[in-house]
Amino acid sequence: MRRDELLNAAEALLAEQGAPCLTLAAVAERAGVSKGGLLYHFNTKEALIKGLIERLVRDFDELVAAQDEPSYTRAYLAATFAAVRSGSLRRWAVATGAAGDPELLAPLREAMARWHREGLADEPDPMAARIVRLACEGLWEVATHDPGFYDEGQYEELYQRLCGLLPG
Structure with missing residues (x-):
């Protein structure tokens, strides 16, 4: 899974459900990857937001x-x-x-x-x-x-x- 696909999943989650619903687990699920797959690219929620x-x-x-x-x-x-x-x-x-x-x-x-x-x-x-x-x-x-x-x-x-x- 590429970084952009993970960022797309995070953006979609944010747009649909708002900031309180942005968790690494929710982004991984939305992107269809394991949490470990997400953590490979973004090891914290803050790193994910900074990436966005x-x-x-x-x-x-x-x-x-x-x-x-x-x-x-x-x-x-x-x-x-x-x-x-x-x-x-x-x-x-x-x-x-x-x-x-x-x-x-x-x-x-x-x-x-x-x-x-x-x-x-x-x-x-x-x-x-x-x-x-x-x-x-x-x-x-x-x-x-x-x-x-x-x-x-x-x-x-x-x-x-x-x-x-x-x-x-």
Whole structure:
């Protein structure tokens, strides 16, 4: 069993039953492996949660890198809207909800700091870039808690308006 399959099982369990139901035994059962098989990859519940958060950060970094945009902020914006539209934000909600220990969120805090500093010196208008990045965070929050709040047309209008704040 691969790490990603175990992480998928943990995410599904979190999404369906919430953080109190996240146990190593429940994840192993959900993944169809022995508890020993799970322990080979994640020896504690905290290691499992840290693995979930690290994967979320890595996946978003890859999504940003995959955007064909002229600036980091435009790539960050496009990646955010791609994540919102695909529904992958639920992964963020369940993983961060499971991390009751602030230490477990350290990789996410480090990534957020990096995402909000990346490329600012290269932006024609660094303040506009900051505003757009903060708007992305607000969108993540709203879409995480109420995925149906905006329809596709509203997402497109929001995207275009945010793009309009950026020079070029």
